[in-house]
Amino acid sequence: MVMCYMPGFRIPILTLLPCVVLAAVCAGAGETTTDVAAQKKEAATAWSRSGWPILQQFCLDCHDAETREGELDLSSFETLGAIERSDGPMQRVLEMVRFGAMPPEDADQPSDEQRKQLVDALDRAIYAVSCDLRPRPGKVTARRLNRAEYNHSIRDLFGMDLRPADAFPSDEVGAGFDNNGDVLSLSPLLVEKYLDAAESVATQVLIDPAALPRLDDERPSDQLLVHGETKTGRFNGRFLARDAFVWADFKVRYKGEYRVRVRAGNSDRNTPETRVAVYDQDGVLRGLGAMSYYGGSGRSQRFDFRLTLEPGSYRFYVEPIEPGDDDDSSKFESGTTVSQKFANMDASIVEQAKEKRKKLLKPDNNIDHEQFPFMVRQISVEGPREFPTNAYPPSQRSILRREARRDDGKWHGVEEAARECLRPLMRRAFRGPVTDDDLRPYVDLVSSATDRGESFHRGLQMAISAVLVSPRFLFRVETPSEGMVADEDGSMPLTQHQLATRLSYFLWSSTPDESLLDAADKGELNSETLAQQVRRMIEDEKADALAGQFAAQWLGLRNLDEHEADTERFKKFTPSLRQAMARETEILFMHLARENRPVAELLTTDYTFVNSELAGHYSMTGIDGDAFQRVSLASTPRRGLLSHASVLTLTSNPARTSPVKRGKWILENVLGTPPPDPPAGVPELEETPTAKAKASLREQLEIHRANPSCASCHRVMDQLGFGLEQYDAIGRFRKESRGRPIDASGELPGGHVFNGAAELSELLRDTQSEAFAHTVVERLLTFALGRELSPSDRCTVDEIIAGTSAENHRFIDLVLAVVESRPFQYYEWFGPAETGEEG
Numbered sequence: 001m002v003m004c005y006m007p008g009f010r011i012p013i014l015t016l017l018p019c020v021v022l023a024a025v026c027a028g029a030g031e032t033t034t035d036v037a038a039q040k041k042e043a044a045t046a047w048s049r050s051g052w053p054i055l056q057q058f059c060l061d062c063h064d065a066e067t068r069e070g071e072l073d074l075s076s077f078e079t080l081g082a083i084e085r086s087d088g089p090m091q092r093v094l095e096m097v098r099f100g101a102m103p104p105e106d107a108d109q110p111s112d113e114q115r116k117q118l119v120d121a122l123d124r125a126i127y128a129v130s131c132d133l134r135p136r137p138g139k140v141t142a143r144r145l146n147r148a149e150y151n152h153s154i155r156d157l158f159g160m161d162l163r164p165a166d167a168f169p170s171d172e173v174g175a176g177f178d179n180n181g182d183v184l185s186l187s188p189l190l191v192e193k194y195l196d197a198a199e200s201v202a203t204q205v206l207i208d209p210a211a212l213p214r215l216d217d218e219r220p221s222d223q224l225l226v227h228g229e230t231k232t233g234r235f236n237g238r239f240l241a242r243d244a245f246v247w248a249d250f251k252v253r254y255k256g257e258y259r260v261r262v263r264a265g266n267s268d269r270n271t272p273e274t275r276v277a278v279y280d281q282d283g284v285l286r287g288l289g290a291m292s293y294y295g296g297s298g299r300s301q302r303f304d305f306r307l308t309l310e311p312g313s314y315r316f317y318v319e320p321i322e323p324g325d326d327d328d329s330s331k332f333e334s335g336t337t338v339s340q341k342f343a344n345m346d347a348s349i350v351e352q353a354k355e356k357r358k359k360l361l362k363p364d365n366n367i368d369h370e371q372f373p374f375m376v377r378q379i380s381v382e383g384p385r386e387f388p389t390n391a392y393p394p395s396q397r398s399i400l401r402r403e404a405r406r407d408d409g410k411w412h413g414v415e416e417a418a419r420e421c422l423r424p425l426m427r428r429a430f431r432g433p434v435t436d437d438d439l440r441p442y443v444d445l446v447s448s449a450t451d452r453g454e455s456f457h458r459g460l461q462m463a464i465s466a467v468l469v470s471p472r473f474l475f476r477v478e479t480p481s482e483g484m485v486a487d488e489d490g491s492m493p494l495t496q497h498q499l500a501t502r503l504s505y506f507l508w509s510s511t512p513d514e515s516l517l518d519a520a521d522k523g524e525l526n527s528e529t530l531a532q533q534v535r536r537m538i539e540d541e542k543a544d545a546l547a548g549q550f551a552a553q554w555l556g557l558r559n560l561d562e563h564e565a566d567t568e569r570f571k572k573f574t575p576s577l578r579q580a581m582a583r584e585t586e587i588l589f590m591h592l593a594r595e596n597r598p599v600a601e602l603l604t605t606d607y608t609f610v611n612s613e614l615a616g617h618y619s620m621t622g623i624d625g626d627a628f629q630r631v632s633l634a635s636t637p638r639r640g641l642l643s644h645a646s647v648l649t650l651t652s653n654p655a656r657t658s659p660v661k662r663g664k665w666i667l668e669n670v671l672g673t674p675p676p677d678p679p680a681g682v683p684e685l686e687e688t689p690t691a692k693a694k695a696s697l698r699e700q701l702e703i704h705r706a707n708p709s710c711a712s713c714h715r716v717m718d719q720l721g722f723g724l725e726q727y728d729a730i731g732r733f734r735k736e737s738r739g740r741p742i743d744a745s746g747e748l749p750g751g752h753v754f755n756g757a758a759e760l761s762e763l764l765r766d767t768q769s770e771a772f773a774h775t776v777v778e779r780l781l782t783f784a785l786g787r788e789l790s791p792s793d794r795c796t797v798d799e800i801i802a803g804t805s806a807e808n809h810r811f812i813d814l815v816l817a818v819v820e821s822r823p824f825q826y827y828e829w830f831g832p833a834e835t836g837e838e839g
Contacts, residue, residue: 148509265375504537719746
């Protein structure tokens with residue numbers, strides 16, 4: 001039973017609301033109130049002169065107080081003050097106008113210049129009312145570790161990839177990620193899983209030597225394999241004819257020294273001692289002994305010898321040496337003498353012996369001791385004398401820094417040893433300093449166990465279980481340390497250990513390592529060292545979690561697991577291919593991240609990473625094996641992320657492509673402008689009336705766009721999707737569909753034309769690289785903070801974009817800017833200062 005101690009921990013009452021970030025950094029570190037006022041005045045002027053008049057002309061017919069199309073009334077937003085007092089609808093207006101979805105296609109349309117002026121005026125107005133000199137970083141919900149974070153934390157605490165959280169209930173997703181504190185609930189079922197996982201982990205990372213499985217295998221006479229004639233005594237001894245021998249098979253699990261024992265003896269009390277040889281499966285003599293009369297009844301003589309054995313299967317033959325055969329002692333040298341009889345044992349002899357063993361032994365009367373001069377009662381193997389290092393888990397040595405000693409059945413020095421073992425483990429598990437008071441309850445668990453007669457190791461297992469169900473391990477709660485005082489607006493800086501924890505779970509989805517904790521102990525996590533830590537951490541293989549957790553959720557790669565392709569039509573769509581598709585995208589993402597390349601290169605790279613199965617899927621040759629290799633795409637039509645089979649498959653229907661899904665995916669994940677939900681009552685594509693039976697998807701969508709309610713969104717979304725029509729529903733390149741040539745051409749607002757995925761990718765890089773960087777930053781900040789962004793968070797996002805534009809928004813630069821941002825390093829606090837739990 002797990003004893004769950006939660007010593008000295010208080011969960012403060014936090015307001016579980018999305019954060020409101022009003023970051024002063026947006027206005028610049030040296031900006032004054034006069035500067036902000038001037039910005040607001042300029043934004044107000046721009047809004048009055050160009051923004052509001054254009055909005056009036058093209059939007060109020062549907063969005064005035066009387067009509068309120070889509071429950072949206074824009075008639076009151078004549079001034080900047082009205083926008084400032086609103087609850088954020090103008091951000092969505094900006095997205096829809098920039099996207100080109102509004103005004104709808106059947107309404108009067110602004111010119112390109114008017115649309116640009118309206119977008120600019122809206123952008124400046126929203127920025128001006130969101131970004132001022134009040135640096136309020138927002139509140140973040142106290143949140144538990146999600147499944148990935150739990151697994152990774154266990155892995156890094158103990159050096160063993162045990163993955164206990166795979167058995168936990170699935171985590172809910174908020175704002176696109178499963179580390180969002182607002183949706184990470186704690187159910188009774190999950191509590192039970194925590195208890196089970198803690199006990200399971202504790203018994204796997206620390207082994208009680210007394211509990212290790214020792215080999216103590218005794219083979220009595222009825223289990224021995226025999227070749228030659230035998231008789232059975234009244235006490236089941238096997239009496240051997242002069243040319244007979246016996247053997248037994250054993251399995252050794254650990255390397256070590258083992259004792260082999262033969263219980264046997266001469267049949268006749270008057271017979272001189274008989275030498276007995278023990279050979280192994282290779283015919284090598286491993287032991288040589290002498291035996292006299294077995295003693296009668298159920299007794300026997302005993303012959304022991306010790307061997308160092310490697311893990312594996314062993315066979316030990318026991319053969320009496322006939323008088324005269326042992327005259328030449330050189331014939332019987334242990335370890336060197338080889339018996340060809342046993343080295344080349346005929347398999348048929350073994351099979352015959354196994355069949356004979358199945359028969360029940362029946363005692364024989366009047367055994368002729370001259371004909372059956374030797375009796376064997378048992379062969380046994382016992383050991384090892386000491387277990388090798390590899391019998392213990394890798395974590396055994398790091399946890400067991402000191403052992404209590406056992407004398408006269410009692411344990412001594414338990415508390416001192418327990419403190420020395422638990423302090424470094426708890427520091428890592430609790431992600432910060434551990435005091436003697438923190439240690440006390442866990443040390444008491446160990447002492448109580450030994451007082452009850454249980455082993456010191458079992459006591460440590462109980463203490464480790466308690467550590468793993470402590471809120472200080474399971475939850476990330478950020479409260480002020482004693483003596484810390486919040487700013488007037490409630491802003492509180494993270495402690496050094498809280499900052500180390502945020503950084504570690506951002507980049508590794510795992511607990512801080514010693515380097516981070518040491519830096520936090522010394523108060524050295526400042527701007528200069530943070531940059532060094534970020535670069536070090538991204539180089540570490542644990543940063544692959546950025547691909548598996550951040551990128552996989554941002555790009556929707558996890559949806560591949562549940563994607564149902566038509567396997568009758570696509571017979572090569574196997575689970576291993578599905579996995580290879582996702583790995584290609586993750587590997588490319590981490591490659592660009594570690595090389596600190598501009599994020600827009602993700603759209604246009606002329607190389608990728610494939611294994612043999614994915615290479616075959618792409619019609620590439622010369623790639624063998626399961627390992628992923630970098631290959632050039634220069635001679636292929638593929639370029640960048642949009643030509644990855646992962647993206648192309650998850651944005652398709654089971655049996656055919658979907659330009660709508662693909663275009664929507666680009667809008668959401670590349671341009672950061674998700675289209676609105678379709679209007680109620682609009683039919684699915686297959687149900688669109690008047691579509692010909694053999695109409696192409698392009699023709700069907702043109703009919704679909706005839707509905708004015710659909711046209712405004714589909715005129716951009718469909719064009720993007722058409723650019724990917726060269727690829728089928730599982731991402732294979734094709735030139736025709738249903739007997740007709742593929743038309744992958746399209747035109748985007750502004751007269752930008754393209755033909756095919758490669759041209760589309762290059763066009764997006766050339767015209768939308770900042771929009772893509774903006775999307776990446778928004779997703780990174782959401783993931784890093786573990787909360788949904790509010791409209792005012794755009795201040796931080798815009799500052800990061802501006803600060804990294806000179807180097808084309810390189811990946812590590814973006815990450816570092818997120819880490820150095822005020823929302824990442826501060827939180828809002830309105831309660832009293834108290835002793836905070838670090839991380």
